[in-house]
Amino acid sequence: MNFFLLCCIDALDSLAPISENRDNEEIGAIMNDKPDNSARPRKERILDAAEELIAHHGYDGVTLRQIANKADVDVALPSYHFGKKHDLFEAVFVRRAEVLNDLRLSALEACEEAAGPDGPTVEAIIEAFLRPMELPHEEDDEGWRNYLALVAYVNNSPVWARELMTRHFNPLIKRYIEALKRALPGAPEENIYWAYHYLSGSLTLTMARTGRLDILSHGLCSSEDFKTAYGRMIPFIAAGFRQICEPGK
Amino acid sequence: MNFFLLCCIDALDSLAPISENRDNEEIGAIMNDKPDNSARPRKERILDAAEELIAHHGYDGVTLRQIANKADVDVALPSYHFGKKHDLFEAVFVRRAEVLNDLRLSALEACEEAAGPDGPTVEAIIEAFLRPMELPHEEDDEGWRNYLALVAYVNNSPVWARELMTRHFNPLIKRYIEALKRALPGAPEENIYWAYHYLSGSLTLTMARTGRLDILSHGLCSSEDFKTAYGRMIPFIAAGFRQICEPGK
DNA sequence: AAAAAAATTCAACGATTGTTGAAGAATCCT
DNA sequence: AGGATTCTTCAACAATCGTTGAATTTTTTT
Numbered sequence A, B: 001m002n003f004f005l006l007c008c009i010d011a012l013d014s015l016a017p018i019s020e021n022r023d024n025e026e027i028g029a030i031m032n033d034k035p036d037n038s039a040r041p042r043k044e045r046i047l048d049a050a051e052e053l054i055a056h057h058g059y060d061g062v063t064l065r066q067i068a069n070k071a072d073v074d075v076a077l078p079s080y081h082f083g084k085k086h087d088l089f090e091a092v093f094v095r096r097a098e099v100l101n102d103l104r105l106s107a108l109e110a111c112e113e114a115a116g117p118d119g120p121t122v123e124a125i126i127e128a129f130l131r132p133m134e135l136p137h138e139e140d141d142e143g144w145r146n147y148l149a150l151v152a153y154v155n156n157s158p159v160w161a162r163e164l165m166t167r168h169f170n171p172l173i174k175r176y177i178e179a180l181k182r183a184l185p186g187a188p189e190e191n192i193y194w195a196y197h198y199l200s201g202s203l204t205l206t207m208a209r210t211g212r213l214d215i216l217s218h219g220l221c222s223s224e225d226f227k228t229a230y231g232r233m234i235p236f237i238a239a240g241f242r243q244i245c246e247p248g249k
Numbered sequence C: 001a002a003a004a005a006a007a008t009t010c011a012a013c014g015a016t017t018g019t020t021g022a023a024g025a026a027t028c029c030t
Numbered sequence D: 001a002g003g004a005t006t007c008t009t010c011a012a013c014a015a016t017c018g019t020t021g022a023a024t025t026t027t028t029t030t
Helices: A002-011 A021-031 A042-057 A064-071 A077-082 A085-114 A122-137 A142-155 A160-183 A189-208 A212-216 A226-245 B002-011 B021-031 B042-057 B064-071 B077-082 B085-114 B122-137 B142-155 B160-183 B189-208 B212-216 B226-245
Strands: none
Touching (some): A042 A085, A085 A142, A122 A189, A122 A226, A142 A189, A160 B212, A189 B226, A212 B160, B042 B142, B077 B085, B122 B226, B142 B189, B160 B189, B189 B226
16 A cells, blocks of 8 residues: 555656655656666666667657656756767667677687688588577567667668668678688679678568568567577578589589 | 749749749759659659658658658648658558569469479579569669668568558468478478568568668679679579478488 | 639648756765 | 765757648639
8 A cells, every 4th residue: 555655656756856766766666667777877778768769660760758758767868978869879879789799709700710721611600690699688688689679770771771880890790701701612702792681681680570470470480589580590591602602503 | 044044033932922833843843853843743743752751761750841842842732642641651652562562473473374283493483572673673763762662661660560561462472482382392381481581681681772782892792783682682592492491401 | 614623832730859058966086 | 074076857949840721723524
């Protein structure tokens, strides 16, 4: 009863002059749609909220007020911490980009080391490219899932892809391309790029998690099932690479 | 001299009470960034403008005023012809959807007829799926190119994909899936759906024309080169299908 | 040619947008 | 403890958003 009363007060406190931040947040975290907002610092909460909303509705489909509301902070706080809206978007994008690049670089180096002097196979390289994206959300890390959907949104956008994606991801991708060239000696160079393009597309749609495949297959396949998605994808893409990149064919 | 004067008047006529629409438009079409707006009826001009702008900037990234401006019509006209903004968006999406479906259906039926009693091969089916998108813009039909970019945008969006894409494209896709099942007897059914998913992703990114591949390959490949994109894609995807759908492997 | 219908323009509405400066509260440093 | 710094709130700004009703022009019909 006492507990319930406090929650109702909390729900109406939009105009009450509050000065008890910590207590208020902890109570609000219990029965709100914004989970455990009290735990993380506000600056990261804003990034989390922006990440999720932009991944689902796009940059222009989300307002700073929606972001602030989901993060349970004041409207002015995103601007204070990140400046313009576009800067907030970049901050969201950059936050996990280096983490992902590091994971991928380690995976590539590991599979190169494990391989013989001829270098790793196509399958091993593609696996090193894909598995790092599976790892972060084996436990249900919704933040990482949202980020991957955001990357899919950016990578498919004619506006953002050239700037953001190229700047942050191309250097590492070029390393992967070099490894693929070694694994496919004699391949026409442009075909390697086309094959990577198809790989990128398949991966992008997977990360977007639109749920269309679920409907089409009547529940036989699930967009949320990353493990299966990547597991099938590796031999699929590798066979495609071999088909158009091996000179004998 | 006389010609140039008329153009200047035309450029300043935003507040002049005009009643000579036809003449005015023809003159304006010569030196404006909005080409041949006088030729097509206004209702289609609005669809064209919305198509191009939404394909490039997304639904929320475009205002009705921008659309009206590009179509060279009044701000209120889109609302008069199509109602709400969302209805205009759907009108754009639907306009060419049936045309595309018809092209694909004809292509599928043709290749089924050409094949023997065992039905067409995987390559033939995928070709029938892809080539209809190449045809409309072999001549530089920018309208069709914009539409395909719009479909890519929609198909990659968690918000729109389930509703619009499913409603307008799933029926025909199911026919293609059935043909693929025939071409790949004994294949695990879910793998067919996964393979189609990868195909859909590769196609989507190709239609989006982000220009990233151009940068990555230092101009070796071009996002605008649909012919090559589809030509390489068919054997690539077909090999992938065979890899994960043929029971022997 | 007059009347009816459709197409187009104009001006304006309330709502919402991103952003800011000043005021206030919390935290840190010495 | 107290001054400096950082963080957070509040209220408000001009600009722009989608949409609409009434007026006007153009086209179609009679």
